[in-house]
Amino acid sequence: MRVLVYDCSAGISGDMNLAALIDLGADRDILERELSKLNVHGEWKLECRRAAQAGIHGMRVDVLAHEHGHSGHSHEHHHRTMADIRRIITESGLPDAVQKTALSIFSLLAEAEAHVHGTTPDQVHFHEVGAVDSIIDIVGAAICLDLLRADAVFTGPVELGGGRVTCQHGVMPVPAPATALLARHFQSTLNGTPHEATTPTGAAYIAAVAQPAPSPLSGRITASGYGIGHREGLPLPNILRVMLVETEEQDTATERLTELCANIDDMTPEQTAYLAEKLMEAGALDAWQESICMKKGRLAFKICALCLPEHADRVRTAFFRNSSTPGIRQYDACRHILRRECSTVQTRHGTVGVKTSFMNGRPHHRKAEFEDCKALAEATGLPLEECQMMGLFPHDDHDESRQDSL
Numbered sequence: 001m002r003v004l005v006y007d008c009s010a011g012i013s014g015d016m017n018l019a020a021l022i023d024l025g026a027d028r029d030i031l032e033r034e035l036s037k038l039n040v041h042g043e044w045k046l047e048c049r050r051a052a053q054a055g056i057h058g059m060r061v062d063v064l065a066h067e068h069g070h071s072g073h074s075h076e077h078h079h080r081t082m083a084d085i086r087r088i089i090t091e092s093g094l095p096d097a098v099q100k101t102a103l104s105i106f107s108l109l110a111e112a113e114a115h116v117h118g119t120t121p122d123q124v125h126f127h128e129v130g131a132v133d134s135i136i137d138i139v140g141a142a143i144c145l146d147l148l149r150a151d152a153v154f155t156g157p158v159e160l161g162g163g164r165v166t167c168q169h170g171v172m173p174v175p176a177p178a179t180a181l182l183a184r185h186f187q188s189t190l191n192g193t194p195h196e197a198t199t200p201t202g203a204a205y206i207a208a209v210a211q212p213a214p215s216p217l218s219g220r221i222t223a224s225g226y227g228i229g230h231r232e233g234l235p236l237p238n239i240l241r242v243m244l245v246e247t248e249e250q251d252t253a254t255e256r257l258t259e260l261c262a263n264i265d266d267m268t269p270e271q272t273a274y275l276a277e278k279l280m281e282a283g284a285l286d287a288w289q290e291s292i293c294m295k296k297g298r299l300a301f302k303i304c305a306l307c308l309p310e311h312a313d314r315v316r317t318a319f320f321r322n323s324s325t326p327g328i329r330q331y332d333a334c335r336h337i338l339r340r341e342c343s344t345v346q347t348r349h350g351t352v353g354v355k356t357s358f359m360n361g362r363p364h365h366r367k368a369e370f371e372d373c374k375a376l377a378e379a380t381g382l383p384l385e386e387c388q389m390m391g392l393f394p395h396d397d398h399d400e401s402r403q404d405s406l
């Protein structure tokens with residue numbers, strides 16, 4: 001597995017992150033070409049140069065933002081909403097994986113800003129965090145992750161910093177309110193340095209993409225990238241390090257998930273089905289209903305949703321909004337996953353995806369993608385099961401043997 005390991009012991013900001021990922025090997029030309037697909041033309045320019053701090057050489061990135069397309073200004077004054085940002089990303093034509101990563105980072109940022117400023121994620125106007133430099137930092141990082149083909153992102157504790165920071169709202173304590181909210185998603189340290197070591201953008205990125213680094217983590221460090229920050233002369237050099245680690249192929253991995261559930265005795269089956277749909281839309285990995293007999297002998301529903309911890313707030317909000325329940329139970333869950341490989345096979349009627357899971361280093365289970373087999377069945381008129389067999393054994397003459405037997 002190729003994993004990225006973040007060393008945020010001196011914090012993380014949007015520009016340091018982009019710089020570290022470029023230094024690690026993400027191709028800058030491809031990055032700029034991909035970024036130009038965003039509908040924020042003429043509003044930005046990426047300036048990347050080699051820089052050093054405390055004798056460590058790396059990359060420094062500045063996103064130069066132009067007001068209304070004119071250069072010479074270091075700040076532009078668009079106030080974009082989450083809907084604007086979502087539109088810019090979904091209309092970009094960037095790969096789905098890039099869009100998904102960028103949207104999950106922005107969603108977390110929107111939730112945190114909304115909470116701090118007493119509004120909703122959809123109504124929040126991004127200020128500094130929604131300016132074009134944040135869009136480039138966040139979407140740029142999502143593009144770099146895709147280019148670096150990382151299977152997972154790990155992080156150690158994140159230094160948040162200390163002291164005060166001056167921003168659009170005036171002087172704020174460090175961590176800034178949005179950063180402090182986002183820091184509930186990861187381990188952090190405080191006051192390691194008397195400045196803002198981690199910004200809301202850096203915190204949202206770590207919250208959305210990184211998991212705690214397993215300990216021990218064994219593998220080979222094949223590359224390191226250094227993102228050099230702008231602050232000089234600090235007790236803790238303003239540097240972010242990201243390492244590319246090639247780990248031993250392991251058959252099982254574990255991931256942290258969150259389960260939310262509630263027992264409901266006053267909703268109709270139509271309403272609970274709709275609720276399950278809304279939970280999926282809010283980011284649940286799965287949502288299901290169980291038949292239960294609850295207090296007072298009432299046949300009722302237990303509605304459950306499983307999601308990534310960073311999506312739990314959103315899924316819980318959707319749960320409350322679309323159900324009658326005044327309470328939701330929430331548990332940490334640990335999911336063990338077998339290593340899986342995805343491949344495609346060519347059948348005489350079309351391509352079918354196949355997933356193979358492994359145990360003890362050997363293939364354990366193979367499954368043809370249901371949606372591909374269904375499409376094949378619908379296009380050819382062949383039975384679904386035959387198309388599934390075709391996906392697993394593409395060289396056998398399935399439909400002809402069927403013709404013979406008819």
Ligand SMILES: O=C([S-])c1cc(C(=O)S)c[n+]([C@@H]2O[C@H](COP(=O)(O)O)[C@@H](O)[C@H]2O)c1
Pocket residue numbers: 013014113116127128129134165166167168169176177178179196199200201202
């Ligand atoms: O302008 C707003 S709303 C703002 C809010 C907050 C909160 O924590 S709320 C913080 N900040 C500061 O803006 C800069 C830029 O952060 P990036 O994430 O865009 O790099 C940073 O100093 C924040 O503390 C602004």
Ligand code: NI
Pocket residue numbers: 113116117178
């Ligand atoms: Ni704010």
